Structures are given as structure tokens and as C-alpha cells.
Amino acid sequence: MDPKKSRGLGGWGLRQGSFTIFGLTYLLAVSANLTAATFEAFSGRWWASLVLPVVVGVAFIASPWLGKVWPKRTIEPSARISRANSCRGLVVFVSPGRGSETAVRAVEYHGPALERVWLVHSDASRGTAEGILEELSQRPHLRREVFELVHLADAQFDNPGAVQDLIERVVFRDLPEGISERDLLIDLTGGMKGTSAGAFLAGLPRGRRLEYVPAARKDARGRGTRPAEPIEIGIDYKLKRVRGQ
Numbered sequence: 001m002d003p004k005k006s007r008g009l010g011g012w013g014l015r016q017g018s019f020t021i022f023g024l025t026y027l028l029a030v031s032a033n034l035t036a037a038t039f040e041a042f043s044g045r046w047w048a049s050l051v052l053p054v055v056v057g058v059a060f061i062a063s064p065w066l067g068k069v070w071p072k073r074t075i076e077p078s079a080r081i082s083r084a085n086s087c088r089g090l091v092v093f094v095s096p097g098r099g100s101e102t103a104v105r106a107v108e109y110h111g112p113a114l115e116r117v118w119l120v121h122s123d124a125s126r127g128t129a130e131g132i133l134e135e136l137s138q139r140p141h142l143r144r145e146v147f148e149l150v151h152l153a154d155a156q157f158d159n160p161g162a163v164q165d166l167i168e169r170v171v172f173r174d175l176p177e178g179i180s181e182r183d184l185l186i187d188l189t190g191g192m193k194g195t196s197a198g199a200f201l202a203g204l205p206r207g208r209r210l211e212y213v214p215a216a217r218k219d220a221r222g223r224g225t226r227p228a229e230p231i232e233i234g235i236d237y238k239l240k241r242v243r244g245q
Contacts, residue, residue, distance in 0.1 A: 080233075080234045080236070081231050081232065081233055081234070082231070082232055082234065083229060083230075083231065083232070084109065084110070084185065084211045084229070084230040084231060084232040085232060086110055086112075086113040087110050087113065087114070087183060087184060087185040087209070088113055088114065088115045088116070088179050088183040088184070089114070089115065089116045089117075089118075089171075089175070089176070089179050089183055089184035089185070090106060090107065090110055090114055090116075090117050090118070090184070090185050090187065091117075091118045091120065091167060091171055091184070091185070091186045091187060091199070092106050092107065092117065092118070092119060092120065092187045092190055093120045093121075093187065093189070093190035093191035093195050093196075093199065094119055094120065094121040094125045094128050094129040094132060094190060094191075095122075095125050095128070095190055095191055095192065096124050096125045096128055097128075099125075099190055099191075100125065100128045100129075100132060100190065101226075101227050102187070102189040102190045102213040102227045103119065103132060103187070103189075103190045104132055104135075104136065104227075105213050105227035105228075105229075105230070106187045106189075106190075106211070106213055106230050107132075107136055107142070108136075108139075109229055109230050110185070110230075111139065111141050111142055112141045114142065114146055115146060115176065115178075115179060116146060116148065116176050116179065117146055117147050117148065118148050118150050118170065118171055119132060119133060119147060119148065119149050119150065120150045120152060120163075120166065120191075121149065121150070121151060121152070122151075122152055122153065122154045122156075122157035123151075123153060123154045124154055126149075126151065129149055130149070133147045133149065150166065150170055152166055157191065157192060157194075157195055158191075158192040158193070158194035158195060159194055159198065160194050160195075160197040160198035160201060161198065162198065163191075163194065163195050163197075163198025163199060163202070164198040164199075164201045164202045166198075167186065167198070167199065167202035168202060171184070171202075172202075181207050181208050181209075182207055182208075182209065184208070184209065185209045185210070185211050185230075185232070186199050186202060186203040186208070186209065186210050186211070187199070187210075187211050187212065187213065187230065188200055188203075188210060188211070188212040188233075189212045189213045189227075190213075204235065209232065209234075210232070210233040210235070211230045211231060211232045211233060212230065212231055212233065213227045213228065213229075213230050213231075214227070214228045214231055215227060215228060216228035
């Protein structure tokens with residue numbers, strides 16, 4: 001069932017509290033039967049003792065008070081940053097010009113452990129990506145078959161939805177044998193703002209990993225001139241109970 005469709009009355013998650021509601025219903029039924037047993041069968045008090053608890057229970061479940069008494073559970077994300085740990089798979093984005101330097105730095109940093117590198121490029125940066133492939137595949141610790149050129153049209157390279165969809169289709173749905181999602185890092189740098197946004201969305205699900213390459217040196221305009229070591233962004237998802245307002 002879609003979690004978005006499992007919201008109960010009064011904004012309370014019935015899926016989260018189904019056992020509690022079942023218990024309440026059972027207790028109401030038992031108490032109603034016990035109470036009814038003290039009155040003459042089919043009398044006014046007898047009927048009231050059966051019907052009133054049910055009416056009260058339904059009204060309570062349908063009211064906002066249920067969320068105040070029983071807290072609902074929400075997932076609260078938190079982020080931590082640290083020096084990037086090694087990975088076996090790496091997704092990097094290649095832009096024309098100096099924007100490609102972060103991709104090279106990320107591959108060099110993870111080089112010895114890499115088994116697959118996806119070089120995502122646009123029409124404008126196709127030549128740059130091919131040059132990176134030729135350059136890096138000459139390194140002793142990297143082989144040509146490790147690299148895979150992934151094309152994305154110029155119009156889509158800055159489109160978050162298109163970038164996210166590409167990563168899902170080309171990378172996560174066709175992971176090499178023996179490589180899990182936890183073995184892979186998505187680098188957020190190297191592309192445009194929309195590219196980074198799409199990469200971030202693809203890396204948000206639990207169990208996936210993200211990194212970025214900061215600037216070790218900047219020019220007078222604040223633009224990076226030399227990339228530093230990659231930084232990993234760890235996103236933790238904690239289940240938290242919150243009471244209704």
C-alpha cells in the first residue's frame with residue numbers, strides 16, 4: 001500500500017497504529033458486552049451500553065485528539081559530512097572546460113578500488129569526457145573497461161528530473177554483478193545546478209551515497225581553481241515520534 005494513501009482519519013497514520021486501533025476496538029467490544037450483561041436484555045440501558053461505546057470510540061478515532069494522545073511516527077533525516085570512503089562504483093558529471101577537473105579528481109581519489117565509472121556528459125562535453133577516458137585509462141591502477149560514457153542531451157543536462165531518471169535507468173537498474181548500491185557513490189559536482197539537483201535526488205533513498213568535490217583554491221571571484229579531496233555526505237534517517245498539533 002502506498003504510504004500516502006494509508007493516512008487515517010484526523011491525519012493519523014492507520015498503518016502505523018493499526019495494532020493499537022485493533023486493541024482499542026477489542027477492548028471496547030469486551031467492555032460493552034460486560035456492561036450490557038448487567039442490564040435487562042433489549043432494554044433501553046442494554047442498547048445504550050452496547051451502542052454508546054462504539055459511537056464514542058468512532059468519534060474519538062475521527063477526531064484530531066487521536067493524534068494528540070498517540071504520537072505518529074515521522075522519518076527525520078540528518079546529514080553528516082566526512083572524508084569520502086572508498087567505493088567500487090562512481091558516477092561523475094563532465095562539463096566543458098575546467099568544470100571537468102572535479103570529475104578527474106574524484107576518479108583519481110577512488111581509483112584503486114573502482115570497478116565501474118559512469119562518465120555522464122552532454123553534447124557539449126562529449127569531447128571532454130572522451131579525453132578524460134583516454135587520459136585516466138592510461139593510469140596503472142585504472143583499466144579502459146572500467147569506464148562507461150553516458151550521454152545526456154544538452155537540454156536535459158540541466159534538468160533535475162532527466163538527470164535523476166538517467167541515473168536510475170542506466171546505473172541503479174543495471175548495476176554490475178557484485179556491486180550493490182552501498183558500493184556506489186554519486187558525485188554532485190562537475191555539472192550545472194540542475195544536474196547537481198538531479199544527482200542529489202537520485203542519491204536520497206536510504207542506502208545510497210553522495211559526495212562532492214570542494215575547491216582547494218579559489219580565484220578572486222570565488223570560483224574554484226583546484227579541486228580538493230572528495231567529501232562524502234552521509235544522510236541518516238531516524239524514526240521519530242511526534243504528537244499532533
